[in-house]
Amino acid sequence: MSRTLLFLFFVFQVVLSRAEGITEEDFLSEMPVVLSASRLNQPLDEAPSAVTVIGRETIRASGYRQIADLFRLVPGFYVSYFNGHHPVVSYHGMSDQYSRRMQVLVDGRSIYMPPTGSVDWSSLPITVDDIERIEVVRGASAASHGANSFLGVISITTRNPALEYGVAGSLTGGANGTGDGFFRYGGKSDNLDYRFALGYRSDNGFAKVNDSNRINLVNLSADYDMTPSDLLQIRLGDAHGQQGLGDPGNTGTVNPSDPPRNSMVTNEFESVHWVRSRDAGNDISVLFYHNYQRLSDAYLTLPGLVPGGVVFPVDAGITGRRYHLEYQQSYSMSPTFRNLWGGSVRLDESFAPLYMKGHLEEPSQSVFWHGEWRVVPKLVVNVGAMLERNDYIGKDVSPQVALNYHLSRSNTVRMSFSKAVRAPAMFEQKGDLVYVLGKIVVPRFYGPGNLRPEKVRSRDIGYIGDFFDSAIVLDARLYQDHFDDLIATSATPFPRTFGNFGAADEKGVEIQLKWKPAEASQITANLSHSNISGNFVESYNQSVPKNNLTLFAMHRFSSVLDASCVYTRQGDVRALGDGQLVNGFSRFDFRLARSFHVERKRAEVALVVQNLLNTPYSEFRTLNVSDRQVYLTLNFGM
Amino acid sequence: MKAILIKCVLAWCLVWATPGSCTPLNVIFLTGRDDSIPGELLFRIKKEIEGRASVNVSNMRFDGMFRSNEIVIAFGVNGARLAAALDPRIPVLSIFVPEKAFSEIGRARRTFSAIYIDQPLERQMHLIRLAFPQRRHVGVLLGPGSQGQLSSIRAAASDNELELAFGMFSSQSELFSSFDKILKESDVILAVPDPLVFNSGTISGILLTAYRRHVPLVGFSPSYVKAGSLVALYSTVEQIGWQVSEAIAKFSSTGALPVPGYPAYFTVGVNRYVARSMEIEVQDEATIEEKLIHMEGRHE
Numbered sequence: 035m036s037r038t039l040l041f042l043f044f045v046f047q048v049v050l051s052r053a054e055g056i057t058e059e060d061f062l063s064e065m066p067v068v069l070s071a072s073r074l075n076q077p078l079d080e081a082p083s084a085v086t087v088i089g090r091e092t093i094r095a096s097g098y099r100q101i102a103d104l105f106r107l108v109p110g111f112y113v114s115y116f117n118g119h120h121p122v123v124s125y126h127g128m129s130d131q132y133s134r135r136m137q138v139l140v141d142g143r144s145i146y147m148p149p150t151g152s153v154d155w156s157s158l159p160i161t162v163d164d165i166e167r168i169e170v171v172r173g174a175s176a177a178s179h180g181a182n183s184f185l186g187v188i189s190i191t192t193r194n195p196a197l198e199y200g201v202a203g204s205l206t207g208g209a210n211g212t213g214d215g216f217f218r219y220g221g222k223s224d225n226l227d228y229r230f231a232l233g234y235r236s237d238n239g240f241a242k243v244n245d246s247n248r249i250n251l252v253n254l255s256a257d258y259d260m261t262p263s264d265l266l267q268i269r270l271g272d273a274h275g276q277q278g279l280g281d282p283g284n285t286g287t288v289n290p291s292d293p294p295r296n297s298m299v300t301n302e303f304e305s306v307h308w309v310r311s312r313d314a315g316n317d318i319s320v321l322f323y324h325n326y327q328r329l330s331d332a333y334l335t336l337p338g339l340v341p342g343g344v345v346f347p348v349d350a351g352i353t354g355r356r357y358h359l360e361y362q363q364s365y366s367m368s369p370t371f372r373n374l375w376g377g378s379v380r381l382d383e384s385f386a387p388l389y390m391k392g393h394l395e396e397p398s399q400s401v402f403w404h405g406e407w408r409v410v411p412k413l414v415v416n417v418g419a420m421l422e423r424n425d426y427i428g429k430d431v432s433p434q435v436a437l438n439y440h441l442s443r444s445n446t447v448r449m450s451f452s453k454a455v456r457a458p459a460m461f462e463q464k465g466d467l468v469y470v471l472g473k474i475v476v477p478r479f480y481g482p483g484n485l486r487p488e489k490v491r492s493r494d495i496g497y498i499g500d501f502f503d504s505a506i507v508l509d510a511r512l513y514q515d516h517f518d519d520l521i522a523t524s525a526t527p528f529p530r531t532f533g534n535f536g537a538a539d540e541k542g543v544e545i546q547l548k549w550k551p552a553e554a555s556q557i558t559a560n561l562s563h564s565n566i567s568g569n570f571v572e573s574y575n576q577s578v579p580k581n582n583l584t585l586f587a588m589h590r591f592s593s594v595l596d597a598s599c600v601y602t603r604q605g606d607v608r609a610l611g612d613g614q615l616v617n618g619f620s621r622f623d624f625r626l627a628r629s630f631h632v633e634r635k636r637a638e639v640a641l642v643v644q645n646l647l648n649t650p651y652s653e654f655r656t657l658n659v660s661d662r663q664v665y666l667t668l669n670f671g672m
Numbered sequence: 673m674k675a676i677l678i679k680c681v682l683a684w685c686l687v688w689a690t691p692g693s694c695t696p697l698n699v700i701f702l703t704g705r706d707d708s709i710p711g712e713l714l715f716r717i718k719k720e721i722e723g724r725a726s727v728n729v730s731n732m733r734f735d736g737m738f739r740s741n742e743i744v745i746a747f748g749v750n751g752a753r754l755a756a757a758l759d760p761r762i763p764v765l766s767i768f769v770p771e772k773a774f775s776e777i778g779r780a781r782r783t784f785s786a787i788y789i790d791q792p793l794e795r796q797m798h799l800i801r802l803a804f805p806q807r808r809h810v811g812v813l814l815g816p817g818s819q820g821q822l823s824s825i826r827a828a829a830s831d832n833e834l835e836l837a838f839g840m841f842s843s844q845s846e847l848f849s850s851f852d853k854i855l856k857e858s859d860v861i862l863a864v865p866d867p868l869v870f871n872s873g874t875i876s877g878i879l880l881t882a883y884r885r886h887v888p889l890v891g892f893s894p895s896y897v898k899a900g901s902l903v904a905l906y907s908t909v910e911q912i913g914w915q916v917s918e919a920i921a922k923f924s925s926t927g928a929l930p931v932p933g934y935p936a937y938f939t940v941g942v943n944r945y946v947a948r949s950m951e952i953e954v955q956d957e958a959t960i961e962e963k964l965i966h967m968e969g970r971h972e
Contacts, residue, residue, distance in 0.1 A: 055817045058748040058768040060865040061789045061893045061906070062713065065872055068879040069900025074949040089884075167884075196877040199845055222844075225873055259872065262895070313898050314945035369944035503806075636849075 064262040066225075070311035071364035071372070072319060075169075076406070079446040079498040082416035082436030083173035084511045086546060090166055092558075095588040095598035097625035097642035099206065099214060099235070099665070101162055102155040105188070106602055107586055108170045109544040109560035112578055114609065115653040115660075118239020119156040119247035119277045122609065122654060125172065125186045126515070126540055126564060127578020130611025131654070135456055135488075137175075137183040140190045141269055143305050143323045146182055147354045148382035148396065149389070151459025154327060157301040159251045159271030160192060161233040163204060163216045163672065167191045172511065172544065174454035174492045176432035177418025178374070178404045184456040184490055185515075192269070195220055195229035195255045202672045208642075208665025211238035211246065216669075225259040239278065240658045242286050244294035249275035267307040275299050279331060281612075286657050290336035291348075291469065297331040315366030325356040339471055346471050352386040370408040374418075377401040384460045389479075391466050398424035398457070414438040422455075426463055427487050430455045448496035455487040462521050462532045477529035486534050489518045509546040515539070517568070522610075538568025554590035559583075579605035579618065599624045609654055619651030621660075632670070640667045696741075697727045697924055702734045702754055702764075703747040713909055714747065717767075720913025721745075727920060738762050743923060745916065749773045755784065763929055765919055767912055770865065772820070774932060785929035787915050791892065791905050792934040793821075793828035796862060798967050799940065800890060801832055802960050803903050804860050804952070811837045811858025811887070813851055813878075818866035825864065844868070848877055855882060861889045863896065875899055888952060897941035903954065904941045911937035940964070 078085050086108045098104055102121030105111040114122045116131035124133035132152035138145050140160065145153055171179065171187040179187040198220035206214040218231040231253050239245030253271035260266055280294035288294065305323035331350040337343035362376035382396040404418035419433040436450035458481075465481035492515045499508040520536035542564035549557045562582045566574045582605065588598035600623040608615040627640035641664075648662040699721060701714065718729050734744060738759040746755035746766040755764040756777045766774055766786035778784045800810060810829055814822060819840055829836040837857035839850035847869065854861070861882055863870055870878070879900045882889050891897060891904035907915075914937055919930050940960045947954050954960075 056770045056772055056865050056867065057750075058770065058789050060770070060867055060870065062768070063872060063895070065875050065893075065895040065899035067899055068876045069883055069943070069946050069949075071945070073880075073883075074945055077949060077951045079951075194877070194880055197848060197881060199848060222873060227873075227876065257876070259876070262872065314900060314943055366945070369948060 066259040067311035088168040117245035135184040149384040159273035174452040177434040195227040204669035206667040228256040244278040246278040269305040290338040300328040355383040375403040458485040480529040558586040576608040614655040616652040786932040797832040807859040811854040815866035815868035907935035
């Protein structure tokens with residue numbers, strides 16, 4: 035009996051002592067589903083559209099400070115600057131300073147803002163250092179990426195908080211008032227990973243334009259594994275700053291109605307994403323976000339507009355808001371048949387007294403389904419459709435079908451057909467821009483409220499070659515797009531009235547070649563040729579550079595020294611709206627980086643010279659002269 | 673009728689009883705910390721043993737007393753620890769215990785056997801060769817609990833013409849920088865159990881980083897396949913149960929337990945969704961399992 039008691043005492047002791055080292059718990063414990071359906075990328079040669087991926091390594095090596103510049107590395111893209119803090123990122127042209135025909139997502143959140151229907155790249159509450167990866171879908175893709183995926187989709191994924199622990203930061207300084215700062219801290223506690231970042235961006239913009247930019251931002255990401263199959267992702271961001279405005283006009287002289295001044299910008303978002311994953315083929319998710327953007331721009335005109343030296347107050351402020359709730363389910367009947375379906379409700383709000391009367395609200399709803407079926411190992415069929423509805427335009431369906439056929443392990447051909455619509459932006463639909471200068475009333479823009487959505491019918495033939503274990507990847511695409519009901523303004527100047535005036539056809543070719551001659555080197559060549567026919571008031575044909583070439587090369591000389599360069603050659607272009615005919619240019623950007631260690635932490639100093647040969651050229655309009663830019667970046671722990 | 677009944681009882685005794693006894697063998701489970709062993713797992717293994725061997729699976733809490741006709745199945749590390757202190761006459765089969773832990777605990781005892789929870793390194797290397805024939809650079813990330821295995825991992829890799837890249841780390845903050853370094857030198861990662869390296873808090877970062885760098889991970893439990901590792905090698909509860917039944921049968925007939933060893937039966941799990949997304953072609957699970965069995969047969 036005493037032996038039994040002794041044993042029971044020992045049991046008690048063992049129960050109290052927690053086993054150290056490896057135990058059965060390491061083998062038996064449940065793990066969270068990490069690579070869930072929504073995190074797994076479709077292989078590029080099985081995607082229904084051409085896709086360009088810009089990874090972290092390329093982002094770093096490009097040396098670009100502005101997120102918008104990264105799209106110079108994507109074939110078919112036109113990146114320009116309406117002013118120093120107003121980048122224009124457009125695909126296949128037909129864009130004024132507000133590029134409206136692309137969907138832009140950051141962690142699944144559309145940052146396309148309602149009043150103007152464009153993206154304010156300069157005030158985004160994230161920096162280049164926050165970005166993990168950018169995926170660019172070239173071609174209409176509404177069925178899988180939602181409303182306004184008209185010409186293409188930019189999908190930005192920020193750094194995962196589970197991948198960065200500790201402190202890191204960077205400081206950039208250069209000529210022309212260039213000064214950027216970035217700091218982040220990442221930590222974890224049990225099943226919570228979090229990351230907190232602070233950023234500052236500043237520069238003086240173009241020499242002859244009042245377009246200085248000072249932005250402070252903060253963002254927070256937290257991933258919480260609630261259970262092994264439930265992940266909660268929270269993303270918050272806030273940017274505030276001051277931006278110079280005042281259109282110097284084509285001559286560079288002061289325009290009394292739009293004098294040089296400072297405006298204030300605010301850009302905030304909150305996003306909650308819950309994902310329940312059963313396994314890599316099945317998950318459901320609910321995403322809710324809120325975006326808020328505000329431009330505060332109240333000013334007095336200068337004397338000279340009317341006789342007598344009278345000045346007038348103008349409030350050109352714009353506030354936009356978006357609430358979005360989305361449900362999505364991905365389920366696989368087998369590894370060869372995958373479904374993705376879901377729906378969303380959205381409310382867009384706008385308050386811009388100068389541009390539109392009153393407080394506007396635009397609710398919209400959508401449902402979508404996308405199926406990916408591997409019929410036989412060589413053939414993948416992607417089929418999908420989106421049905422969207424909004425109060426102004428009613429219902430529209432955007433279907434998409436693509437066949438990807440693997441001729442061999444290395445060679446794939448793709449044929450796709452899609453239809454998509456673009457709902458008019460609020461300003462196009464309900465714009466009413468009238469300058470009241472005392473007794474003088476000048477109507478400038480008017481949206482009649484009866485616009486139909488723009489329509490595009492796209493056909494595309496693609497080829498993807500993947501050789502020597504992805505050491506060489508060739509992606510070529512021939513496309514033909516037909517546009518109907520294009521929204522433009524009438525020729526009558528007072529006011530210019532929006533209407534569904536235009537039809538256009540665009541044909542072109544895009545080639546992207548990635549070559550990795552050695553582990554330490556990478557070369558990418560992008561080539562695009564485009565031709566648009568169709569006119570109304572403005573020439574669509576000139577709105578995209580006919581030929582574009584980008585060469586990007588990076589090489590690591592040793593574990594501490596690496597260099598990279600970008601060569602860009604762009605044809606003549608005249609963007610719509612306020613765009614002027616600007617000549618084509620060649621530009622050579624260079625980056626040299628040396629890393630070292632400080633107390634076992636990696637640090638790096640990098641010198642970036644943009645437009646190395648200092649051959650000045652104009653962006654968007656002749657006044658925006660871009661010349662050599664030099665800056666030095668010191669980063670620590672990145 | 674009476675004669676037939678006596679013959680049946682005799683035959684049954686011959687098969688299942690311990691030498692010198694006709695009463696059925698009593699199997700009793702010993703778990704150190706009940707909360708560390710999922711109840712469902714205990715239930716499944718008991719069911720498996722009952723279904724295969726005519727034994728009496730006791731649901732009683734073990735009192736530590738020696739009784740003939742009784743065998744103790746010790747569960748997990750804590751079960752093994754308790755068993756190590758038992759009366760040396762009590763036969764103990766330790767299951768769900770890592771090899772390293774058992775070799776530290778069970779050294780002193782003669783009537784102490786085990787079926788380890790881990791798979792032999794040789795089998796893991798074979799799996800890498802079969803699943804990823806083009807990949808020859810194996811990376812392992814070792815923490816304080818697994819650093820001792822480096823030399824045997826290195827030997828197993830070199831026996832299979834695989835090159836080993838390894839990283840050692842001692843604190844959580846170094847984990848990802850070490851892992852990043854290993855990923856640059858490897859084209860497949862072998863997960864080696866270590867509570868500081870692989871746990872539910874670190875697995876997201878590890879799997880995401882490896883996925884983004886296009887390096888597959890070989891896991892050691894079914895939940896790794898579910899989480900996103902491309903393949904995993906493990907033994908299911910049923911497979912362990914089968915082997916336990918065999919050991920009991922052997923004990924019943926010979927009075928001796930098998931020598932401590934690795935699981936004889938195993939399963940290969942493949943996450944087809946991850947394989948497809950990474951564009952890595954992996955043969956079907958049954959083919960790999962068959963080839964693994966074949967390879968082990970050839971080596972014996």
